[in-house]
Amino acid sequence: MRKPARFSIAVSMCVMLGIALPGFAQSYPDKPLRLFSGFPPGAPIDSLTRQIGAELTKSWGQPFIIENGPGANGIISADNCRKSANDAYSYCMFDRTIPLLPYLYAKLPFDVMRDFEPVSNMVYTALALTVHPSVGANNLKELIAAARARPGTLNYASLGPATTANLLMGWLKKQESLDMTHIVYKGPPDLFRALVAGESHITFLGVGGFLGFHKAGKLKIIGISGDKRSPLVAEVPSLAEQGLTSIDTRVWFGLFAPAGAPRDRTGRMHLELKRIFAIPAFSEKSLVAAGFEPIANSPEEFARDLVRDRASGAELIKISGARVE
Template sequence: MMRAIAVVLAVLGWAAAAHTACAAGYPERPIRMLVGFAPGGGVDVTARLLATRLSEQLGQSVVVENRPGSGGMIATAAVAHAQADGYTVLMASAADAAQHLLHSDLSYDLLKDFAPVSLVVTVPFALVTRPSLPVANVADLVRLARAHPGELRYASSGIASAAHLSNELFNSMAKVQIMHIPYKGVSEGVTAVAAGQIDMVFASFPSVMALADAGKVKLLAVSTPYRSAVMPALPTVAESGLPGYERYGWYGVLAPKGVPPAIVDRLNAAIVAVVGKPEMREAMVKQGLEPKTTTREAFGRFLADEVAQSAELARASGLAASR
């Protein structure tokens, strides 16, 4: 028995030493960062901003590879099943925390099949309405919705999208019934609000700022629990009529499960260093992004909370997974 234990310990010690040696030389070749959406979107912009600086920080190229389709699931699945060596990572988004709500047959589990590396940014949403809607703040909107249950309509970029779940949280907390009208993309929903066809939408700042400046939509509040650096004068939903409200998008880096912890730590340290640089933070804020890194452990807890909240909001809205 003692000999068997000694053999096991020796093997474990050898494996640990091998992982340490591997991490010491990491990275020795280019790293692929997969993005599940087409070039030009928020996930892609964030990935490219990060990849450029990570390449400098790590001394190896970090190459962004777009694999759009199925709401990001093609890229997510590819990373889940990639070799666990740290050379393939994913720029994940809030959409990944909700995919299980629509698809019961996913080939991966967000909380079991990945090694969290770090959160990179949060994405504040602006709550905007059509200019003619007779409200000046969130409190007015809540009163109007309560007085006319089921008559107001909100846009989203689809079932279980960030915009959809943001408004379902609003409905639940405010105890109102604002009806959901899904569009193919959030830009279409914003356009519908500007045209007066839809009453409101939660959308990223870049997608609404030009219309807001032109007076074609009305900015009411920001969805984060704190005022955004993008527009610090805009109040939060919580402070302007719905205390406790908090919802936002996010992008973060995941690696396949099984990547040696030392390599994950190396990636985490590099991301934290890069995002912490003043010029990087300024570039992100200009894109409507809020720089926010974490430890790998904190990002794991964050993901678990996101999955749980998405499930809770799905139950509240009657959303069920497809078969």
């Protein structure tokens, strides 16, 4: 009877120390994983998730299938994720607007805070306040002056009423009493074409998409979201440097799972994200060069972020006056 007892103690010690034993190795994952993404194929965050998926497949030996479901501000994709089995084989990719949806829509098919488990706030992305050269602005102060001098003639572009770009521009419009028109485009390619052609004048989207146009002089980046400059355009001051400190202009992209997913499995996903982000080549090429700031925080830390952002976002929506329904 002593030998089994000693064996049981040894197994327990190995489990506590995280040492794998033959026959006791964790089997997760033992089948393909899915990611529901409300972002279109080819978008910067879509490219990043596909590169993460390739690393996960290399490490875990299982396919990582991405199901893009753009449209309706990600609501359809999120609802499909909610309806999936909560076995940690299905995940969802959301951005900063997800905890704000209840303030924008009169009715949703899910409860954001109840129906999803936060896994990790993966990255922050730098947004670029970008203008067409015809606006004649080199910074935020000059943009506000140009809009005041030409009431009703300038417009700003976004990908939808519930997007961060529209919320932040709507907030600026209200705060500074500016008369500008909001134009919605179906996707980044349409928005970029309109902006370069001068049909649209201002937008606020990921910095990576504007670098080529900025360097060629076709568009001008005049501010970077948050309180840090982007290494991609280090000469452009942050919006905080330009005096915009009353709101958090950063945008995050985070990983979620359907509520009730096993914590040990989602915890493994979080640790694997941290490992991937720590790979120097991956960090430099897939994160920094694409305008992403790696975070990969824990589920507990991410849960606190959501509570904070929901409170600050509610105030942002109230001031901007944004509403979808």
